[in-house]
Amino acid sequence: xxxxxxxxxxxxxxxxxxxxxxxxxxxxxxxxxxxxxxxxxxxxxxxxxxxxxxxxxxxxxxxxxxxxxxxxxxxxxxxxxxxxxxxxxxxxxxxxxxxxxxxxxxxxxxxxxxxxxxxxxxxxxxxxxxxxxxxxxxxxxxxxxxxxxxxxxxxxxxxxxxxxxxxxxxxxxxxxxxxxxxxxxxxxxxxxxxxxxxxxxxxxxxxxxxxxxxxxxxxxxxxxxxxxxxxxxxxxxxxxxxxxxxxxxxxxxxxxxxxxxxxxxxxxxxxxxxxxxxxxxxxxxxxxxxxxxxxxxxxxxxxxxxxxxxxxxx
Numbered sequence: 351x352x353x354x355x356x357x358x359x360x361x362x363x364x365x366x367x368x369x370x371x372x373x374x375x376x377x378x379x380x381x382x383x384x385x386x387x388x389x390x391x392x393x394x395x396x397x398x399x400x401x402x403x404x405x406x407x408x409x410x411x412x413x414x415x416x417x418x419x420x421x422x423x424x425x426x427x428x429x430x431x432x433x434x435x436x437x438x439x440x441x442x443x444x445x446x447x448x449x450x451x452x453x454x455x456x457x458x459x460x461x462x463x464x465x466x467x468x469x470x471x472x473x474x475x476x477x478x479x480x481x482x483x484x485x486x487x488x489x490x491x492x493x494x495x496x497x498x499x500x501x502x503x504x505x506x507x508x509x510x511x512x513x514x515x516x517x518x519x520x521x522x523x524x525x526x527x528x529x530x531x532x533x534x535x536x537x538x539x540x541x542x543x544x545x546x547x548x549x550x551x552x553x554x555x556x557x558x559x560x561x562x563x564x565x566x567x568x569x570x571x572x573x574x575x576x577x578x579x580x581x582x583x584x585x586x587x588x589x590x591x592x593x594x595x596x597x598x599x600x601x602x603x604x605x606x607x608x609x610x611x612x613x614x615x616x617x618x619x620x621x622x623x624x625x626x627x628x629x630x631x632x633x634x635x636x637x638x639x640x641x642x643x644x645x646x647x648x649x650x651x652x653x654x655x656x657x658x659x660x661x662x663x664x
Contacts, residue, residue, distance in 0.1 A: 515552030
């Protein structure tokens with residue numbers, strides 16, 4: 351029986367990974383760096399979240415980009431103390447781009463708000479030792495375009511703040527998001543075209559998300575290969591956007607693709623972000639999730655990730 355198209359691509363990734371293990375076993379020795387994006391924990395105190403992550407052996411955290419103003423969000427010294435007490439380092443900052451903070455908006459004051467927001471998050475990332483800021487070209491939660499010029503406005507707005515990334519040595523990681531949530535930049539190819547259009551030194555990298563890629567790409571593993579060394583962070587959740595192992599996502603194939611592009615080198619992160627099924631996930635940042643459910647979510651995701659990583663290396 352002939353293989354289906356996705357099976358052909360799965361087989362190619364399997365072959366490339368086996369060749370890598372056989373010819374260069376040292377290149378698969380180091381494990382992938384695993385992180386957790388904490389904005390899905392809602393209003394839970396950072397101390398409690400940090401303790402949960404440390405208990406499950408997690409060494410990195412992607413912090414909610416919540417410095418919405420001078421007196422709002424994570425303050426540098428207290429945050430450093432909390433993370434140090436739990437042995438956590440900051441991987442990066444998860445930028446939050448709602449319709450009120452939209453690089454592509456047709457309203458100039460909203461674009462200015464997005465530019466100012468980026469400046470504050472880049473400064474926070476540098477102060478806390480992070481390496482990237484996730485940037486979304488359009489507004490999350492607004493899947494219908496306002497007009498035909500969103501792409502151009504977004505590019506121009508990000509160009510105006512590009513030097514800030516270089517100044518603080520922070521990578522701008524452009525995130526493609528599924529069409530059900532945003533009006534532009536849905537695939538790795540879209541992100542590459544956007545980066546090319548911006549054309550600035552500080553805007554060179556990609557933040558992938560396996561949930562968005564699973565719904566928007568022709569093949570998730572092939573998209574990872576296409577992103578290559580531009581990929582600096584990859585959000586992880588299963589096909590139902592819940593804990594890894596709770597859906598039908600082929601975690602083994604994802605991990606093989608990551609190793610093929612040498613994603614286990616320092617400075618690259620697999621960051622759990624299981625936000626649950628549904629539409630716009632942003633309301634999660636304002637809620638009070640049940641701590642026991644979060645405990646189970648973290649434990650199950652970490653266990654699945656490390657078990658599957660060990661399995662493919664055998």
